[in-house]
Amino acid sequence: MNWEKLVTAIFGSHHQVTRLGDVISGTGELRGQTLAVVGTTDHTAIGIEIALAQAQLVLETVQNHPGRAILLLVDTQGQRLRHRDELLCINRYMAHLGCCIELARRQGHQVIGLVYDQALSGGFITSGLIADACYALPEAEIRVMRLPAMARVTKIPEEVLEALSASNPVFAPGVENYVAMGGIRSLWTGDLAAALQDALNTAPRVDVRATDGAARGGRMLAAQVIEQVLADGVAA
Amino acid sequence: MKHSFAESTARMRVNHLLDNGSFHEILGPARRVVSPHLALLGVPFSFDDGVVIGSGILNGQPVLIAAQEGEFMGGGVGEVHGAKLVGLFRRALRDRPSAVVVLAESGGVRLHEANAGLIAVSEVMRALLDVRAAGIAVLMLIGGANGCFGGMGLIARCADYVVMSDIGRMSMSGPEVIESSHGVEEFDSRDRALVWRTTGGKHRYLMDDCDALVEDDIEAFRQAAIEGLRHTRPLTLQALLQEHALLTNRITDFGDCKDATDIWQRLGVPNTSQVTDLEAAQVQVLKPLATAEAL
Numbered sequence: 001m002n003w004e005k006l007v008t009a010i011f012g013s014h015h016q017v018t019r020l021g022d023v024i025s026g027t028g029e030l031r032g033q034t035l036a037v038v039g040t041t042d043h044t045a046i047g048i049e050i051a052l053a054q055a056q057l058v059l060e061t062v063q064n065h066p067g068r069a070i071l072l073l074v075d076t077q078g079q080r081l082r083h084r085d086e087l088l089c090i091n092r093y094m095a096h097l098g099c100c101i102e103l104a105r106r107q108g109h110q111v112i113g114l115v116y117d118q119a120l121s122g123g124f125i126t127s128g129l130i131a132d133a134c135y136a137l138p139e140a141e142i143r144v145m146r147l148p149a150m151a152r153v154t155k156i157p158e159e160v161l162e163a164l165s166a167s168n169p170v171f172a173p174g175v176e177n178y179v180a181m182g183g184i185r186s187l188w189t190g191d192l193a194a195a196l197q198d199a200l201n202t203a204p205r206v207d208v209r210a211t212d213g214a215a216r217g218g219r220m221l222a223a224q225v226i227e228q229v230l231a232d233g234v235a236a
Numbered sequence: 237m238k239h240s241f242a243e244s245t246a247r248m249r250v251n252h253l254l255d256n257g258s259f260h261e262i263l264g265p266a267r268r269v270v271s272p273h274l275a276l277l278g279v280p281f282s283f284d285d286g287v288v289i290g291s292g293i294l295n296g297q298p299v300l301i302a303a304q305e306g307e308f309m310g311g312g313v314g315e316v317h318g319a320k321l322v323g324l325f326r327r328a329l330r331d332r333p334s335a336v337v338v339l340a341e342s343g344g345v346r347l348h349e350a351n352a353g354l355i356a357v358s359e360v361m362r363a364l365l366d367v368r369a370a371g372i373a374v375l376m377l378i379g380g381a382n383g384c385f386g387g388m389g390l391i392a393r394c395a396d397y398v399v400m401s402d403i404g405r406m407s408m409s410g411p412e413v414i415e416s417s418h419g420v421e422e423f424d425s426r427d428r429a430l431v432w433r434t435t436g437g438k439h440r441y442l443m444d445d446c447d448a449l450v451e452d453d454i455e456a457f458r459q460a461a462i463e464g465l466r467h468t469r470p471l472t473l474q475a476l477l478q479e480h481a482l483l484t485n486r487i488t489d490f491g492d493c494k495d496a497t498d499i500w501q502r503l504g505v506p507n508t509s510q511v512t513d514l515e516a517a518q519v520q521v522l523k524p525l526a527t528a529e530a531l
Contacts, residue, residue, distance in 0.1 A: 095393035129358035144350035229323025
């Protein structure tokens with residue numbers, strides 16, 4: 001779904017969301033509540049300028065609209081793969097965006113992530129994945145790497161990866177896999193306004209993804225290992 | 237005696253970094269907490285899943301510590317590896333050490349368990365920021381031959397204090413990935429001098445992307461970490477506005493530079509062609525020149 005259809009599906013005509021370059025921003029009204037909208041479109045690569053532009057929007061919201069909920073709309077092919085970005089320390093720019101979102105959360109802004117088209121690796125970590133909770137449309141795609149490329153890098157035959165991915169959500173692309181592992185809280189279907197309202201009503205403030213992953217059977221070890229680390233060497 | 241950081245294993249690094257004999261490993265190899273996903277793919281696994289975690293004393297102060305083992309899957313973050321880091325940060329919230337020290341050496345997300353690794357990196361980041369919000373310092377020490385890339389590069393820049401040697405690189409995408417995506421003209425991954433002056437410790441130090449530059453010596457990392465114990469960087473609006481201004485100005489000031497040497501020259505560093513041959517202490521002398529110029 002393109003971003004214009006998406007914001008209309010969520011907010012009807014009650015929004016002022018616009019596009020500047022590949023960054024989308026503005027506000028939307030949901031049942032009387034104003035939300036800040038920050039995101040990207042056209043599968044854009046997150047280079048230093050786009051990371052900074054999004055950070056700016058989040059900081060402006062924190063400064064000018066205390067407490068306003070933030071909806072992060074994710075569509076990215078990942079971090080920009082250029083020498084210039086690395087030279088100028090792109091990881092610092094992206095970490096800054098993540099820290100701005102973290103600050104917003106700590107100052108009482110709810111932050112909801114939505115993968116509405118595509119989310120890849122690095123570009124996703126400091127946007128949707130750092131929200132209170134991240135959701136996805138069913139037709140969205142989330143991945144680190146496609147199986148053919150993964151087969152080349154890991155030197156494991158693609159057929160083997162293909163066969164294993166049918167029963168194990170741990171490496172293959174797909175939003176369902178991320179739901180099973182707790183990384184995506186749920187898929188939004190049907191009435192998107194209602195889905196957002198529900199997210200605002202129920203999104204947890206603390207990180208529950210590991211326990212979600214265990215409860216859903218998609219990531220059985222993370223929560224258990226975290227508990228073991230907490231318990232190890234502590235006298236009973 | 238000098239111990240090369242880069243050539244040491246994760247356990248050796250931890251043992252030499254902390255006060256003598258003070259390290260107590262948490263969930264050590266004897267506990268056999270391994271990645272089930274690697275076994276399923278027929279790939280060798282490790283009894284610590286490539287990361288050593290525990291508690292210890294640094295210059296008399298209690299710390300929690302983690303060290304990634306670059307020799308195992310390039311330090312890649314998988315489900316168990318990531319959960320050990322998350323658990324360590326949550327433990328810090330409970331036990332209130334003086335700092336959490338991370339000896340980062342990682343290519344980022346471990347592809348064999350990519351989805352779990354990606355989510356884990358995000359969980360580590362949130363857990364780390366919780367620890368910082370509690371006023372506990374988080375230190376990143378980067379000095380392994382595999383560098384600190386991808387998700388771990390993001391995590392490193394979320395810390396209070398970053399220490400690097402020149403061998404240790406910090407960045408997002410590896411040069412091979414950039415070359416395969418945009419060609420050898422974009423980034424020649426076999427040009428080692430280019431790779432290191434783009435992402436190595438000296439460049440990061442001159443640009444203020446790391447707080448301390450040290451030689452490839454565990455004792456030097458130890459001294460820098462002790463200094464780092466005093467540096468907490470509260471995550472305030474004021475601090476982030478400053479960071480935002482710095483990053484904005486950087487694009488204005490250096491956005492047209494084609495090479496690290498162009499940036500160094502503009503920073504006022506003399507004899508830029510010789511920077512790669514300098515000792516860490518000599519680069520430290522250049523830093524005030526560079527900073528004065530930038531102001």
